[in-house]
Amino acid sequence: MLEHLRARNLGLIREAELDPGPGLTVITGETGAGKTLLLGALRLLLGETSDASVVGPFDDSAQADGLFVTESELGITRIVPGSGRSRSYLDGAVASVEALADRVGSLVEIVGQHDQLELKKPRHILSLLDAILDGEGQGILDTYHLAWRTLEQRLEEAAKLGGSDTELARELDLLQHQHKEIEDAGFAAGDDIALEQKEKRLRNAAEIREHLAAAVAAATTIDDASGELVSRMRKIESLDPGAGSLADAAESLAITATDLNRDLAGSVDDLVDDPAALSAIEERLNLLGNLKRKYGKTVDEVLAYGKGAGERAIEVECLLARASSIGAEVDDARAAVEQQARALSTARRTIADRISEEMVAHLREVGLDSATVTFHFDDAELGPSGADRVEIYFASHAGLQPGPLTKVASGGELSRLILAISLSTSMSAESTLVFDEVDTGIGGATALAMGRKLADLARGRQVLCVTHLPQVAAFADTHYVITRSDNEAAVARVSGTERLEELSRMIAGLPESERGQQAAVELLELSGK
Numbered sequence: 001m002l003e004h005l006r007a008r009n010l011g012l013i014r015e016a017e018l019d020p021g022p023g024l025t026v027i028t029g030e031t032g033a034g035k036t037l038l039l040g041a042l043r044l045l046l047g048e049t050s051d052a053s054v055v056g057p058f059d060d061s062a063q064a065d066g067l068f069v070t071e072s073e074l075g076i077t078r079i080v081p082g083s084g085r086s087r088s089y090l091d092g093a094v095a096s097v098e099a100l101a102d103r104v105g106s107l108v109e110i111v112g113q114h115d116q117l118e119l120k121k122p123r124h125i126l127s128l129l130d131a132i133l134d135g136e137g138q139g140i141l142d143t144y145h146l147a148w149r150t151l152e153q154r155l156e157e158a159a160k161l162g163g164s165d166t167e168l169a170r171e172l173d174l175l176q177h178q179h180k181e182i183e184d185a186g187f188a189a190g191d192d193i194a195l196e197q198k199e200k201r202l203r204n205a206a207e208i209r210e211h212l213a214a215a216v217a218a219a220t221t222i223d224d225a226s227g228e229l230v231s232r233m234r235k236i237e238s239l240d241p242g243a244g245s246l247a248d249a250a251e252s253l254a255i256t257a258t259d260l261n262r263d264l265a266g267s268v269d270d271l272v273d274d275p276a277a278l279s280a281i282e283e284r285l286n287l288l289g290n291l292k293r294k295y296g297k298t299v300d301e302v303l304a305y306g307k308g309a310g311e312r313a314i315e316v317e318c319l320l321a322r323a324s325s326i327g328a329e330v331d332d333a334r335a336a337v338e339q340q341a342r343a344l345s346t347a348r349r350t351i352a353d354r355i356s357e358e359m360v361a362h363l364r365e366v367g368l369d370s371a372t373v374t375f376h377f378d379d380a381e382l383g384p385s386g387a388d389r390v391e392i393y394f395a396s397h398a399g400l401q402p403g404p405l406t407k408v409a410s411g412g413e414l415s416r417l418i419l420a421i422s423l424s425t426s427m428s429a430e431s432t433l434v435f436d437e438v439d440t441g442i443g444g445a446t447a448l449a450m451g452r453k454l455a456d457l458a459r460g461r462q463v464l465c466v467t468h469l470p471q472v473a474a475f476a477d478t479h480y481v482i483t484r485s486d487n488e489a490a491v492a493r494v495s496g497t498e499r500l501e502e503l504s505r506m507i508a509g510l511p512e513s514e515r516g517q518q519a520a521v522e523l524l525e526l527s528g529k
Contacts, residue, residue, distance in 0.1 A: 001462045002108065002432045004067040007041035009056040012484060016491035020432075023477030024458035027466045028502060034489040035466045035482050039110065039436050042066070044078040046108055047088070047100035055082045057487065068107050076104060110434040111422050119418060120406045125375070125390045129348045132355070132425050137347035144340040148384055151333040157319075158326050165323045168316055175313035182295065182306030185287055192299045195285050202278040219261040226254035334382075341387040348388060349377060355424045362420035366453055367446030368413070370398040373420075392417070412441025419450060423457055433457065435465040439472055447471035451527065470506035474523035500524075 005018040012034045018025075029035045041064035044050055055062045061081040068074045077089040078100070088095045090103060119125070133141055233247035288299060295305040352375035363371045372395045380389040393402040394409050394417065402408075409417060415438045422433065439450055451472035457463055458477070467473055481494050481502050494502050503523060504516030 001069055002042075002066060002464070003069045003073075004065075005038065005041060005045075006063075006065040007038060008063040008065075009059040010041055010054055010062045010064065011037045011056050012487060012489040013037050013056065013491070014058045014488055016482075016489075018480055018491065019478075019493075020462060020464055021478050022458075022462055024455050024463045024465065024475055025478040025480065026473045026476040027464070027480045027482060028468065028473050028506060029482035029489075030484065030505075031468070032484065034484065036436055037489070038480075038482070038491065039434060039464075039466060042108065042434065043110065044080065044086075045076045045100065046104050046110070047097040050078070050080045050086050052080070052082050054080055066104075068104065070107070074103065074107075076100060106431060108432045108434060110436060111418055111438055119392065119414065119421070120404075122389045122391050123385070125392055126348075126385055126388060128421065128425050129351055129355070129375070129390065130385075133347060133351055137351060140340065140343050140347045144337070144344045144386060145384070147333070147336045147340045148382075151330070151337050154326065154330045154333045157322070158330050160319055165320065168320050168323065172313055172316045172320065175309045175316065178295070179306050179310040179313055182291060182302060182309070185291060187288060187291075187299050187303065189300055189303065192285075192288055195281055195288070199278065199281045199285060202281065216261065216264045219257065219264050223254075223257045223261045226250070226257045230254050337382060338387075341382060344386045345377065345388050348386075348390070349375070352377075352390070355421070358424040359417070359420040362423050362453065363416055366416045366419065366449040367442070368396055368416060371396050372398060372402050373417075374402055376404075392421075410441060412446075415440050415442060416446070416450065419453060423453065432462045432464065435463070435467075437466050437468065439467055439469050443469065443471075448523075448526065451475040455527065468506070470503045470520065470523060473503060473506060474520070474529060475527040476529070 001022065002020050005020070006016070007013050008015050010016075016038060018027075018038060027035050027038060040054060044054075044062075044064040045066045061079055063080070064078045066076045068076070075089075075091050078086060078097075079088075080086045086097070088097055088100050090099060095103075130141055229250045230247070233243065233250040236243045237247040288302075291302045292298070296302045356373045356375055359373045360371060363373065372393075374393045376391045376393045378389040378391075380387050391404050394405055394413070395402040396408075396410075396413055400408075405414065405417070418438045419435070422435075435454070439447060442450060447469045448471040451469070451474060454463060454465055454472060455475040465472060465476075473479060479494050479499050479502070480491055481498075482489050482491050484490075492498075500517045500520045501511035503520035504513050505511040507513075507519045507523075508516030510516055
């Protein structure tokens with residue numbers, strides 16, 4: 001239940017607060033006073049789209065706050081700045097508008113004049129019927145959804161086959177060839193660099209040997225001289241102990257010279273002309289070059305391509321293995337969907353018959369004594385919602401041929417139809433039901449009947465209604481009035497004399513009219529308030 005609603009700087013409203021309470025709460029006021037602005041605040045809390053046009057002249061942002069009470073309390077705030085995106089909060093924590101819709105959407109149902117348009121849409125009618133399917137019908141709907149998802153999965157798998165086993169077989173042959181070609185080449189990461197280094201060394205073996213020979217000769221000279229150097233330095237050390245570090249350095253140099261001489265000599269021995277080895281390396285480099293031209297700029301890219309080709313080949317093999325059965329599986333899945341669609345259609349028609357009877361009963365009580373309402377079913381293409389296209393057919397009199405709402409219902413009749421279908425399809429008494437001027441186009445005894453019907457609906461649940469009809473307002477348990485002075489609107493709860501004056505204004509246009517107030521008293525007596 002909506003415990004508290006506050007709007008700040010919302011259009012003409014500087015600040016307004018409502019405490020609706022249980023039962024029927026009405027909001028009245030002169031045309032242009034901003035009655036629907038309060039419901040605009042409620043729509044903000046439901047996560048509906050907003051823009052800077054809702055921001056009033058009293059501050060740089062608009063704000064809506066609400067407190068809902070179910071098993072626990074839930075506080076919601078929505079702030080709409082003059083520029084930029086709105087900000088939302090749930091129990092003080094930042095939240096997205098999607099989170100508002102998820103948390104608050106089930107707590108409030110708003111029925112407005114725009115719902116007259118929704119009532120003309122087959123998709124909306126279908127969703128209404130599905131929302132009130134009973135246990136068995138809901139099970140059929142769930143089974144249909146499962147069957148439809150299965151069909152989608154099978155169709156997706158069939159699409160992966162590309163529509164041609166031959167094309168998949170060709171792709172598999174190519175993938176297997178590419179994977180085998182790269183795998184058989186036997187390259188590993190970094191092989192390109194190692195092969196290039198070996199190829200360069202073998203190709204320049206003669207020149208390297210010439211330089212090595214000269215280097216060995218120079219190293220031998222140094223090695224021979226280093227022995228004399230160490231001997232002299234040790235003699236100096238015996239005469240001058242302070243020269244010990246120099247003698248150690250000379251000995252270290254001698255060891256390095258000996259090691260270098262040995263290693264250079266070994267390099268000369270290891271370096272031999274090997275045309276066969278050079279040719280083999282050149283062949284490997286040519287092979288790698290061919291692979292790079294086809295599969296990647298580096299050996300790592302080539303190896304990655306080969307791995308991917310192998311993985312895709314396994315996937316295609318699995319697809320080909322299923323190719324012979326996927327067609328039959330698609331047919332079976334489609335047959336299951338068609339079967340469940342027929343069952344779902346039957347369940348919908350059953351619930352539609354019940355709802356149409358209830359709607360006719362409600363319409364009879366709001367002045368359409370001989371109206372007829374039927375749900376007209378047409379076959380539709382199979383889809384996520386089944387294979388039904390549903391419209392409401394209506395005739396205001398038994399002697400008229402029923403036709404689509406879009407063609408035969410007037411504004412006043414649509415208002416009553418909205419009330420009737422809301423009464424017939426509303427399932428949860430836990431949610432707050434809000435009517436936003438759905439009484440357009442009616443008056444007199446019909447308006448009185450609508451007020452009584454709203455009061456009946458409000459027994460055991462919370463109903464809010466923005467109305468311009470005194471016959472409806474008279475049935476309220478709680479009555480708020482919005483007044484406008486210049487460019488500012490104010491909201492006040494009225495009772496007693498003030499309520500009589502407001503009803504008189506609505507009846508006669510004059511709050512202090514004696515006759516108007518007498519009529520208001522009569523309305524309140526009729527309503528039992």
